[in-house]
Amino acid sequence: MKVKSTLENYLFVLPAVIIFTIFYIIPFIWVFQLAFYDWDGIMPTKFFVGLGNFIEILQDKIWWRSIWQAGYITLIALTFQNALAFLLAWACDRQIRMKNFYRLIFFIPPVLSEVVVGLVWQWILDGNYGLLNHWLVSLGFPHLVRNWLSDPKTALTTVAIVHSWKGFGWGFLIFLAGLQTIPRELYEAARVDGANAWESFRRITLPLMIPVAVLVGILTILGTMQAFVLIIAMTGGGPAYHTQVPVLRILASMRGSSRFGYACAQGITFGIILVIVSFIQYRFSKRARQYQ
Amino acid sequence: MKTGLYYKTKRITINLFIHLFLLSVAVTCIFPLLWMVASSLKTQETIFRDMSFIPKEWHFENYYRAWREGGFGRNFLNSLFYTTSVVIGIIIVASLAAYAFSRLRFPGQNVFFAMFMAAMMIPIPGSFVPLYVLLNKLHLRNTALGYILCMINVGLSTSIFLLKTFFDKMPKELEDAARIDGCSKLGIWWHVALPLAKPVLAVVVVFNALNVWNEYVLALIIFDAKPLMPLQVALMTFQGEFITQYPLLMAGLTITALPIIIVYLFMQRYIVKGVTQGAIVG
Numbered sequence: 122m123k124v125k126s127t128l129e130n131y132l133f134v135l136p137a138v139i140i141f142t143i144f145y146i147i148p149f150i151w152v153f154q155l156a157f158y159d160w161d162g163i164m165p166t167k168f169f170v171g172l173g174n175f176i177e178i179l180q181d182k183i184w185w186r187s188i189w190q191a192g193y194i195t196l197i198a199l200t201f202q203n204a205l206a207f208l209l210a211w212a213c214d215r216q217i218r219m220k221n222f223y224r225l226i227f228f229i230p231p232v233l234s235e236v237v238v239g240l241v242w243q244w245i246l247d248g249n250y251g252l253l254n255h256w257l258v259s260l261g262f263p264h265l266v267r268n269w270l271s272d273p274k275t276a277l278t279t280v281a282i283v284h285s286w287k288g289f290g291w292g293f294l295i296f297l298a299g300l301q302t303i304p305r306e307l308y309e310a311a312r313v314d315g316a317n318a319w320e321s322f323r324r325i326t327l328p329l330m331i332p333v334a335v336l337v338g339i340l341t342i343l344g345t346m347q348a349f350v351l352i353i354a355m356t357g358g359g360p361a362y363h364t365q366v367p368v369l370r371i372l373a374s375m376r377g378s379s380r381f382g383y384a385c386a387q388g389i390t391f392g393i394i395l396v397i398v399s400f401i402q403y404r405f406s407k408r409a410r411q412y413q
Numbered sequence: 414m415k416t417g418l419y420y421k422t423k424r425i426t427i428n429l430f431i432h433l434f435l436l437s438v439a440v441t442c443i444f445p446l447l448w449m450v451a452s453s454l455k456t457q458e459t460i461f462r463d464m465s466f467i468p469k470e471w472h473f474e475n476y477y478r479a480w481r482e483g484g485f486g487r488n489f490l491n492s493l494f495y496t497t498s499v500v501i502g503i504i505i506v507a508s509l510a511a512y513a514f515s516r517l518r519f520p521g522q523n524v525f526f527a528m529f530m531a532a533m534m535i536p537i538p539g540s541f542v543p544l545y546v547l548l549n550k551l552h553l554r555n556t557a558l559g560y561i562l563c564m565i566n567v568g569l570s571t572s573i574f575l576l577k578t579f580f581d582k583m584p585k586e587l588e589d590a591a592r593i594d595g596c597s598k599l600g601i602w603w604h605v606a607l608p609l610a611k612p613v614l615a616v617v618v619v620f621n622a623l624n625v626w627n628e629y630v631l632a633l634i635i636f637d638a639k640p641l642m643p644l645q646v647a648l649m650t651f652q653g654e655f656i657t658q659y660p661l662l663m664a665g666l667t668i669t670a671l672p673i674i675i676v677y678l679f680m681q682r683y684i685v686k687g688v689t690q691g692a693i694v695g
Binding site: 209217218226381396 | 428431432434435438439441442443445446448449452460461464505506507509510512513514517518519520525528529532535536537538539540541542543544545546547549562563565566569573598602623626627629630634645648649652659662663666669670673674677678681684685688689
């Protein structure tokens with residue numbers, strides 16, 4: 122009776138466990154296996170190359186450049202995008218009209234797909250017929266007109282700004298939820314004690330928001346470093362590798378040059394970098410909290 | 414002495430600036446979409462010259478052409494089919510597992526649950542490489558089933574987490590009553606637990622639906638045949654083939670974005686809830 126009941130309980134998790142094993146655990150193990158082989162994905166035989174793929178990665182200039190470029194986009198997302206998100210949340214947290222309307226609008230970019238956002242912005246930023254250049258000319262700034270996405274000087278920053286446009290709504294919602302958990306009485310008490318708006322912001326809002334900011338920071342780093350579909354839709358990684366990011370390189374190793382082993386080794390290298398980065402951020406945030 | 418009027422004027426001025434700031438960002442959020450719709454109504458001749466947001470003539474036939482000639486009709490139905498199948502699959506598989514993790518006892522329970530949670534935290538960039546190999550081996554590549562199973566797996570961990578959290582907080586009395594009435598475990602899950610979980614099921618449905626509808630990279634590596642592709646991949650393929658067909662492309666983009674925006678407007682409450690809850694997970 123007891124055994125039958127336990128078996129019955131297993132049946133509940135069985136479908137989830139089967140799907141998870143086949144589509145998550147097996148591929149997970151294969152990444153680590155394939156990384157030591159040279160394989161085109163079709164041939165029945167794979168060539169064992171030991172650490173060969175990893176050694177090649179160390180010398181792969183485009184690969185490391187793609188990581189720096191993802192880092193640059195992430196830096197813009199961490200500063201510009203999150204500062205904007207926080208300011209908007211702070212403005213919406215006051216007793217203000219149309220609060221729900223703003224919240225509704227700010228989360229529209231995040232629900233759209235990266236393909237849609239990328240292709241629409243690519244059209245707006247088009248060098249010859251784009252809306253942005255048209256506006257710049259009409260407003261009297263013709264010297265600012267450029268091929269935003271095909272000029273190596275502007276391509277990466279432009280991509281980063283569109284990425285921030287698409288992403289700030291997430292931070293906004295999380296910051297707003299965080300701000301709303303701060304009890305109003307705290308502000309009241311501070312006001313009674315003679316604190317002005319800036320003081321109560323610095324002494325109440327900021328310290329209480331640090332954990333939330335850390336959370337948003339970690340989510341931003343992990344999300345932005347791995348972003349690539351938006352870039353495929355906007356530039357495809359060009360001009361001349363100027364907007365390449367790591368996941369795009371992995372996809373290119375697999376689909377472009379049919380090097381499955383190398384692609385897996387790149388995946389592992391990048392995964393390790395991500396874990397290290399979020400660990401550092403976590404440690405820093407802990408220290409920052411201690412100083413509060 | 415500063416009067417009440419002084420403070421009132423000051424407050425109004427501050428609020429005015431805040432609204433200006435919020436409104437300008439809101440406009441930035443909206444105008445690309447308006448431009449997308451405006452461009453989709455122009456013709457191949459006018460689109461490169463006519464810079465107006467409200468074109469003089471509205472060429473709705475672009476939508477018909479995108480749907481038929483561009484082939485987006487087929488891809489739209491594909492996206493709809495994949496999204497519905499994956500969401501139904503996730504609801505059943507994830508709620509069964511979440512219910513067991515919350516209410517039933519069996520050896521290894523915590524290990525299994527930890528496994529799902531770990532999958533939520535550990536990033537594997539490029540996991541599509543081995544998935545491609547695996548689906549090839551199973552002869553599931555280029556099939557709808559292969560894509561649906563992959564996407565069920567993608568949404569599984571978060572959905573199990575959300576549902577388990579809800580079941581943990583749910584009072585047990587109703588389930589006890591059903592058990593005394595002779596209801597089986599499966600019966601309780603279906604007749605008692607699932608109906609009670611409607612609010613969190615709504616979050617799970619909306620999030621997974623958005624996720625599947627917007628998914629790109631797995632669909633890219635799984636489907637070679639255009640008749641099987643969902644919209645996102647078909648849009649990129651179309652853009653690659655007809656680089657300057659902007660009106661049709663913009664019509665295709667509008668067709669892709671519209672269902673998402675409609676779902677979002679109606680289900681906004683659940684999305685806000687999901688984001689704030691999901692953030693706590695991370």
